[in-house]
Amino acid sequence: MKKLFIAALAISAMVACSKDDAPTLDSNHKSITISITNMASTTKAVTSPSPESSYQCASIEDLMIVFCDNQGNQVDGGAFELKQGTKVGGTYTFHGLPETVTQFFVIGSDNGYLTATPTSVAAAQKLWDDSPTTQIGAEVGDIIVFGVSSTFEYEGDCTDPVDSDVKYPLFSASTTVKPNVARVEISSISCIDLGAREYDGNPSTVGFDKLTFKKIMLGTMEQALSNVLNATNPVSTVTTTPEADNNKVWSWNFAGGAVTTYPLSITMDATSTTTAYPNPEHTITTTTYNEGTTPLENFEKGHIYKMAVEFSEDDLLNEDNLICINVTVTIADWIIHNIKPEFGK
Numbered sequence: 001m002k003k004l005f006i007a008a009l010a011i012s013a014m015v016a017c018s019k020d021d022a023p024t025l026d027s028n029h030k031s032i033t034i035s036i037t038n039m040a041s042t043t044k045a046v047t048s049p050s051p052e053s054s055y056q057c058a059s060i061e062d063l064m065i066v067f068c069d070n071q072g073n074q075v076d077g078g079a080f081e082l083k084q085g086t087k088v089g090g091t092y093t094f095h096g097l098p099e100t101v102t103q104f105f106v107i108g109s110d111n112g113y114l115t116a117t118p119t120s121v122a123a124a125q126k127l128w129d130d131s132p133t134t135q136i137g138a139e140v141g142d143i144i145v146f147g148v149s150s151t152f153e154y155e156g157d158c159t160d161p162v163d164s165d166v167k168y169p170l171f172s173a174s175t176t177v178k179p180n181v182a183r184v185e186i187s188s189i190s191c192i193d194l195g196a197r198e199y200d201g202n203p204s205t206v207g208f209d210k211l212t213f214k215k216i217m218l219g220t221m222e223q224a225l226s227n228v229l230n231a232t233n234p235v236s237t238v239t240t241t242p243e244a245d246n247n248k249v250w251s252w253n254f255a256g257g258a259v260t261t262y263p264l265s266i267t268m269d270a271t272s273t274t275t276a277y278p279n280p281e282h283t284i285t286t287t288t289y290n291e292g293t294t295p296l297e298n299f300e301k302g303h304i305y306k307m308a309v310e311f312s313e314d315d316l317l318n319e320d321n322l323i324c325i326n327v328t329v330t331i332a333d334w335i336i337h338n339i340k341p342e343f344g345k
Contacts, residue, residue, distance in 0.1 A: 023159055023167040026096075031158040033093045034065065035174035036106055036147070047139045047251045063108035063145075063177065064117045067094070067101045072121035075101055079117055095160055095168060103150035106177050113142035121148055131180045132255035136221070140183065140304070143253060147175035182256035182299040184218055185249040189266065189309045190239040195231025196313055198272060207313055208270040213240070214281070218252050219262040237310075249306075256299040259289045266309065270316055282316045 067078035075098045107124045108114060118124040128146035135143055151173060158170035197207025213225035227240040242248040254262070265285040271277060289296040299305060 023165045025157060026166050026168055028099050029096045029168050030099055030101065031093060031095045031160075031168040031170045032067070032097055032101065032104070032152070033091060033155070033170065033172045034104065035091045035172070036063070036065075036177060047137065047249060048141075048247065063106050064114070065092075065094075065104060065106050066117065066119070066124070067097055067104045068121055069098075069100045070102045072103065074119040079119075093158070095158070095162075102152070103148065104173065104175075105146065105148040106175055107144065107146045108177070109142050109144050113138070113144065124148070128180050132253065135181065135253050137251070138253055140251075143179045143181060143183075145177040145179050147177040149173050149175040178302055180255075180301055181253040182301050183251060183253050183304045184262075184264075184299070185251045185304060185306045186216070186264075187249045187306065187308050188239050188241045189213065189216075189227070189229075190237050191229055191311055191313070192237045193235055193312050194229055194238050195233060195235045198231060198274065199233045199235060206272065206275050208272050208316070210271045210273070212269045212271070214267045214269065216250060216267075217263075217265045218254075221252050221254065223250055225266075225268075254299075256301045256303075258298055259296055262299060264309075284311055284315055 063081075065080050066074050069075055078097065078101065080094065103121060105121050105124045107118065107127070114127075118127060124146060125148070128144055131144045152171040153173070155170045155172050157167045160166040160168065191211060194211065195207065195209045197205040198209045200207075209231035211229040213227045213229075215225055216223050229238045229240055232238060242250055263286050265283055267281065267283040269280040270282050271280050
């Protein structure tokens with residue numbers, strides 16, 4: 001494949017294309033210039049977080065481009081690895097492709113998740129369509145990205161870069177590679193005042209000094225937890241993370257949709273060394289997400305929603321146990337939302 005790639009592919013800077021070239025026209029083959037663009041950027045897992053401000057959804061070196069005929073099947077010699085060492089966004093020209101090429105697709109993942117390249121548009125489309133259920137717990141860099149196009153514009157003729165006596169009809173096309181999932185990441189869970197009632201010196205107030213987490217859910221997607229928070233005296237914020245090195249997140253990749261379908265809930269046992277509670281289990285649940293002061297209506301594909309969960313003892317005792325989510329948005333290749341939870345408001 002690599003020998004064929006070297007002979008057949010030259011990036012646009014090396015192409016000598018002109019409508020006035022004199023060499024013999026080979027109308028049984030064609031040259032195609034492809035522009036690949038990025039985005040403006042399933043049940044559960046502990047995974048690596050996306051970068052704080054941006055995450056390019058794929059690198060050129062992790063993509064495959066496959067040229068197909070009218071039935072959407074790969075033509076002979078029509079699959080190429082894009083190994084240019086640059087990020088998505090470049091323009092690439094392929095020479096001497098069969099005249100039967102009428103469409104192409106691009107597929108891959110940033111970490112090289114795909115071990116075999118599909119050989120038809122339908123097979124590639126299915127991998128991408130299924131990704132919300134097959135890649136629920138995938139690392140962000142493993143998530144499949146995909147783009148397809150059957151729109152070709154005639155640009156004139158182009159001289160073969162190897163044999164200057166031959167020229168081909170030159171066409172141009174473009175596609176956007178993108179993920180088919182929305183992603184939620186939770187980096188930590190904190191209680192800002194655990195032990196405040198236990199250590200206030202007032203025997204009439206009863207509080208907690210230990211939280212044992214049992215599960216965290218996004219909609220119906222559940223992750224079991226066993227993390228424990230112990231109060232400090234004097235009281236201070238105590239935090240738990242997926243792993244001790246703080247370099248992982250609880251995450252979900254899913255199809256997206258109305259936020260009302262995906263409330264976030266955390267269930268825990270809240271206990272005290274001085275008081276026995278007959279029913280120590282508490283669950284805090286969000287029914288509203290806000291972007292600034294605007295209610296968020298949908299989790300969108302191609303968006304990453306990041307949050308660090310923070311609550312107080314009052315939130316545990318709040319009868320409604322509701323969380324209000326304020327969202328700060330920064331734009332990246334994946335569109336990343338930094339979410340600040342506020343409880344009981």
